[in-house]
Amino acid sequence: MPEDRLGKAGKDVALIATALTVAHSVTLVISTLGIVRLPVEWVETFIALSIVAAAVNIICPFLGQRR
Structure with missing residues (x-):
């Protein structure tokens, strides 16, 4: 659905990008430390x-x- 307010859309994009970055960082650390293979x-x-x-x-x- 189109978003009426630019601020709301920007907040959603920032939240999704942050969650993706955190998830990738966590999986990289777990893999590098050999916790999960x-x-x-x-x-x-x-x-x-x-x-x-x-x-x-x-x-x-x-x-x-x-x-």
Whole structure:
């Protein structure tokens, strides 16, 4: 849905970008320290599936509201 206020949209983008950065940082630290070791194939498959889920969610929202 289009956002009427630029401030609200900017806040949403900043929140999503911050969450993504924190999540990537945490996973990088966990992987570097050897706390969790996953096969590369699993990780690549999960990344691809998450991109597909995000794309489908844009067309037909199933993860909450449309973004």
